[in-house]
Amino acid sequence: MTATVRNVNVGRPEGNPAKPSRSTGIRKHPVDGPVELRDPGPRGGDRVSGVAGDFIGDSTYHGGTEQAVYAFAREELDHWERELGRELPDGSFGENLTLSGFDVDDARLGDRWRIGDVLLQVTDARIPCGTFRAAMEVRGWLRRFTERGRTGAYLKVLAPGEVRAGMPVELVHRATHGVRVVDAFRAQTTEREQLPALLAAGEDLRDQLRRMAEEQVQDAAGR
Helix, strand or coil: EEEEEEEEEEEEECCCCCCCCCCCCCCCCCCCCCCCEECCCCCCCCCCEEEEECCCCCCCCCCCCCCCCEEEHHHHHHHHHHCCCCCCCCCCCCCCCCEEEHHHHHHHCCCECCCCCEEEEEEECCCCCCHHHHHCCCHHHHHHHHHHHCCCCCEEEECCCCCCCEEEEEEEEECCCCCHHHHHHHHHHCHHHHHHHHHHHHCCCCCCHHHHHHHHHHHHHCC
C-alpha cells in the first residue's frame, strides 16, 4: 500500500441544516501543522472525536473509540466532483483524514495503518446520515451515495500521536479474513441478507455489528 495523508481535517460548530436545534461539525477543513490523534474513549465521555480540535454535534451516533477517526479517499472525492460538476475540497464529506493513493473501501475490518507514531485500526464503514444529506444540498444524495457504496472507513486509535499532511500511511497488518469496508457497508444498508457473512471477521468485527449479524442468524434459524 502506497498512501499519503493529503490533509487532516477538523470541523467547527455551525448550524445544522437538518436539525436546527443542534450544531454540527460535518463540514471539515484542512489544518496547517500537526494534529493529535487519540482514543476519545466511549461515547458519552468528555471527548467525542479522536482528532484534537474536531467538533461532533451528535455524540449519540457519532464518535467514540470505534469511530474516533474517519478516513476517505481523495480519488472518491474526485469521482464525485465529476458527477456533481462542482469542487469538493478535502474534508467535504466530513472526513478527518483525506488519503490519496489508497483504496480505503477495499481495506479489511481489523487492518492496521501506521502514520508516524500513530497506529490506527479499521473498524467499520461510514453510514450516511440526514445531516450529511442536508449539508450536500443534492437531490437524492443519500440514495446516490449509498448506491455508489464507497463510503470511507472509521478507525480506532491504538497508539496516539501527531499526524500532518504529507505523511505516508503504512499498512502494518492485513486481516486474514476477507471482510472489507465495502462489505460491511452493504450488509448494513442495501444487502442486509449479507449480515451473517460479516461474522467471518471474527474478533475484528465490532460488537454492534456482531450483535446485528447474530440476531439475523437466530431469526433465520427460527423460521
